Amino acid sequence: MKLVVLDRDGVINVDSRDYVKSEQEWQALPGSLDAIGRLYRSGYRIVVVTNQAGIAHGKLNAEILAAIHQKMLAHLSQYGGVIEAIFFCPHAPEDHCNCRKPKPGLLRELSRRLRVRLHGVPCIGDKLSDIEAALAVGASPILVRTGHGQAIVDAGEVPHGVPVYANLRAAVDAILSQGSAASR
Amino acid sequence: MVLLRSLVFYLGLATATLVFVPLGLLLLPLPFATRFRVMSRWSAFNLWSLKAICGLDYQVTGIENIPRQAGIILCKHQSAWETLALQLVFPAQVWVLKRELLWIPIYGWGLASMAPIAIDRAAGMRALRQIVAGGKERLARGIWVVIFPEGTRVAPGKRGRYQPGGGMLAAETGCPVVPVAHNSGYFWPRNSLRKRPGRITMAIGPVIDSRGRSAEEITRLAEEWIESTVAQLPAPAPPA
Numbered sequence A: 001m002k003l004v005v006l007d008r009d010g011v012i013n014v015d016s017r018d019y020v021k022s023e024q025e026w027q028a029l030p031g032s033l034d035a036i037g038r039l040y041r042s043g044y045r046i047v048v049v050t051n052q053a054g055i056a057h058g059k060l061n062a063e064i065l066a067a068i069h070q071k072m073l074a075h076l077s078q079y080g081g082v083i084e085a086i087f088f089c090p091h092a093p094e095d096h097c098n099c100r101k102p103k104p105g106l107l108r109e110l111s112r113r114l115r116v117r118l119h120g121v122p123c124i125g126d127k128l129s130d131i132e133a134a135l136a137v138g139a140s141p142i143l144v145r146t147g148h149g150q151a152i153v154d155a156g157e158v159p160h161g162v163p164v165y166a167n168l169r170a171a172v173d174a175i176l177s178q179g180s181a182a183s184r
Numbered sequence B: 001m002v003l004l005r006s007l008v009f010y011l012g013l014a015t016a017t018l019v020f021v022p023l024g025l026l027l028l029p030l031p032f033a034t035r036f037r038v039m040s041r042w043s044a045f046n047l048w049s050l051k052a053i054c055g056l057d058y059q060v061t062g063i064e065n066i067p068r069q070a071g072i073i074l075c076k077h078q079s080a081w082e083t084l085a086l087q088l089v090f091p092a093q094v095w096v097l098k099r100e101l102l103w104i105p106i107y108g109w110g111l112a113s114m115a116p117i118a119i120d121r122a123a124g125m126r127a128l129r130q131i132v133a134g135g136k137e138r139l140a141r142g143i144w145v146v147i148f149p150e151g152t153r154v155a156p157g158k159r160g161r162y163q164p165g166g167g168m169l170a171a172e173t174g175c176p177v178v179p180v181a182h183n184s185g186y187f188w189p190r191n192s193l194r195k196r197p198g199r200i201t202m203a204i205g206p207v208i209d210s211r212g213r214s215a216e217e218i219t220r221l222a223e224e225w226i227e228s229t230v231a232q233l234p235a236p237a238p239p240a
Helices: A032-041 A062-077 A105-113 A128-136 A149-154 A168-183 B002-026 B032-054 B081-089 B099-103 B107-112 B125-140 B165-173 B215-232
Strands: A003-006 A045-051 A085-089 A122-125 A140-144 B056-061 B072-075 B093-098 B117-119 B144-147 B177-182 B198-204
Touching: A032 A045, A032 A062, A032 A168, A045 A105, A062 B215, A085 A105, A105 A128, A122 A128, A122 A168, A128 A140, A140 A149, A140 A168, B002 B032, B002 B107, B032 B056, B032 B081, B056 B081, B072 B081, B072 B165, B072 B215, B081 B093, B081 B177, B081 B198, B093 B099, B093 B125, B099 B107, B099 B117, B117 B125, B125 B144, B125 B165, B144 B165, B165 B177, B165 B215, B177 B215
Parallel strands: A003 A045, A003 A122, A045 A085, A122 A140, B056 B198, B072 B144, B072 B177, B093 B117, B093 B144
Antiparallel strands: B177 B198
């Protein structure tokens, strides 16, 4: 069983300092939807795990978030891609919940609901919190330079052994070439 | 070949029914959730044999949308497939169905043992009251209620008139509503034995909060989500 976990903002779509809080504000990063489509057609299951503190801060509500995700899924379907599930944390950092990344709560929820093991599963993100959450459950973090990724690379904060790629397209290329190498 | 495979599938289904119906009657003293766990293996077996014999598989998206609290499932109805699949995707549940189904020998007895809300479709307003009263009682026991708002199976690409029963039950109880879309009709057409090989997609939508909403609004929101999602699902061309 092949699974890939994706962060949303800064990986699939353009991140915003003031949260992505409407359908109009959701804009795919170049090449990201095509990459997800290729991943899906290569037999991978794809799940999105995203922090959405904008909900706690009253910038958007769960229904607007659902509409944003509906747009994402509709655009993705044009590239022959399917996202199996989208797990989000609606809390702010000061809520001290267990689900907000870098806490592994959302990943654990994913593991339980989809009845999958996360050991070695690629988790693609653009923040240290994505990497830390992945490491906490024994998954394999991957950093992309889009979103906040370049700033982490520039600050020299990338944890040892975490691969870095230019964007989601490059990360997907690497996963697919490793996958085909492993099956040979 | 497709026809032959489909006949073998139905032979398995009939055999499993002969095993499970007496089991369902024997287990009647046990709590509903336990019986559901056992009896839904009938569906698990049939979906497994559907994949093994007919090459018809499925995938589910949006499973994270299922709330912990028991709710009302408003599901597109194109074939018998979704009545099986819902049992494997959602927790313990009962179905709103036409009472005539319970009169089918053997199969109907098994169905009757699973506490369905059986309605007289010709009864109009009285049928709606049956749905609300029966649904309320089951939701209070933590059992999900499955309603096919179009009332009957509808061919792919078509839309039936969405009936008000599900929305009324939701508005009355304030329980969460979960809309479900799929494209089973392309692979398991109604009134046909043939099962096309392929992969059915079932999509589970975001919860519709029924608190503070009218029955009409809940039904409309569910219809909008289901129909716009169904329109995006793969629609394979019929076999030549």
